[in-house]
Amino acid sequence: MARKNRENRGLFEKPVGSGRWWVRCWINGKDHREFVGTKTEARNRYEDLTGKIRKGEMIADCRKTKISDLITLGLNEAKANDRKSLKEFERFAALLGEYCGSWRAAALTTDDCNKYRTLRKEGKVTTKDPEKRKNQKIRAVTDSTINRELAWLRHVYRLGFRNKPRLVAQVPEIPFVDENNVREGFFDLGEFERLKEHLPAHLKPVVTLGYYTGMRLGEILNLRWSQVDFGAGVLRLESKDTKNRRPRNIPLGPEVRSVLEAWRFETMTKYPACDRVAHFDGRPIERITRSWKTACRRAGLPGKLFHDLRRTAVRNMTKAGVDRTVAKRISGHKTDSVFERYDIKNDRDLIEAAEKVEAYLKGQNQIPIGKKSALSATDLEEVLKLALETIEKSKKIGAPGVI
Template structure:
């Protein structure tokens, strides 16, 4: 059997192989992969695969940096490139003879955005009615945008106040169950009653403005509400971070909070359990209160210093 002429294999062949792999395996990040391939294609389209070397990849990185792309975005594109090269090398017979070293960029992508409660209220009050229950659910449980927009009444047990996503309906492919609090029970009951206003009942718990289809894009209403509520530019994903922080602050065990929000790894969860100045101030105050228990027995407490100061003033 004649061997493969590696010089005749071009980037486009590998790109299509990658997207085919995503499609047949029903990967949820297909859209992101298509976006990464689009950026890579502008640089490598028609290029012979053996010419895709480490120096050539470094040129791609430099080009994307000049274009203003963030390190995290470039790394996703490089990961797509590495994946398509590996897929080519794993074929029988292989169509890639070697996978070059692909340097990854350092990322500082720990996001710090979250909602204080008054900011959330301001946002909600300035959103259209059909989005208010939608954002309240997001604020409290921290689910991803697509997980909430895809939520149907088949996932809801209203009498028990339970919402459940089955395996395959979540990003990490793990089933998830949440119990609704009193406010969310009222919201879900209202959403159910609102279905009667429309001729065709929507299967979605939070339908679009017309009440008949799925919510697709809320950016226009979202950014207008941010502006009208004078809360600055917020992201929907800030709800995810906020829900985690609020659950932990309220005393919910971290393991349980991870089960509610759907965080699979500890490292990612830690990134969202954000500490701000108020947290640091509260920590200092808790320590002070703790140490004051030892006033008179351990030097250096607030009570000791006050006593010394008063004594010095009397002398």
């Protein structure tokens, strides 16, 4: 009897005894029934459909797939590719797993995603134990943070869709909100020196590297002494050490070199077995959040971020006239668009530009014919550029007297 059932799997005769045979299987998450004809034709058709399902050309019963299965798929993919954001993905997985992990993947809707955003802002979706969170203050969650979480949810759906056989029939429409979180903070030299005065000794090399080289905090905390080549005067970052998986060499300026040499001497004297540049009593530093906030508050710089040092380094390189290609290689930026976001102009930059224009205009009436301008070639080029921009703007608004 069991053998007969296996032979007729996916086939049924309707009406019974009529000789009209049908096939039945799950395709694209739906119960697919199709009239074929004779029993032999129906069996061949069923084998053809199941073969396509196995190849991933069609989807089997994706109604059985749960969102927790997709989350597991996403975490396994991150581990297999050694993603640097694995810890962040695990946090996303815990949050999404609490909200919808037990749901069928095919059941997720756009409204469910909007509801998730609302509950996250209200602090009702969190990885903390419910008993512990009763007396705790709810921490505000920004739209950009929720966007990252939903973006990862979309990512695991796409993995499930590309999987063979496919685990989902389609990727749901997941809404995102506009973000207005572009930071524009930076340090001037006086603020940087004031900050250093309030930092503990073991963090001064860390912030010095951030201010002068523009290295990311994670790159600094993972830096080892074997990567510091004092002979060649460079720091060597391998592809596994950088965010964009591109190796780069960072030159050591006099100030950075002096600080690192003094810190290495102290490290080798007290903790000869320590191979990390960033350490506290020979133990690697994992985070600096509390010490950073305390130092910023005491220095009168509340709200400053460590990443502001990176923006500062890019801005300083640009103002110093470093070629953009070289500056991008030092900072590790891949595209011009992101690099330009870091090259922030403050009010003082604009005032200096205005002063140069005024000096140039005044000099036109004071410099005798045949004499050279007191301004350098670079200054003159910048002044000419500003003057041309002013003329173009005047033409657009129809200013009088402009030809």
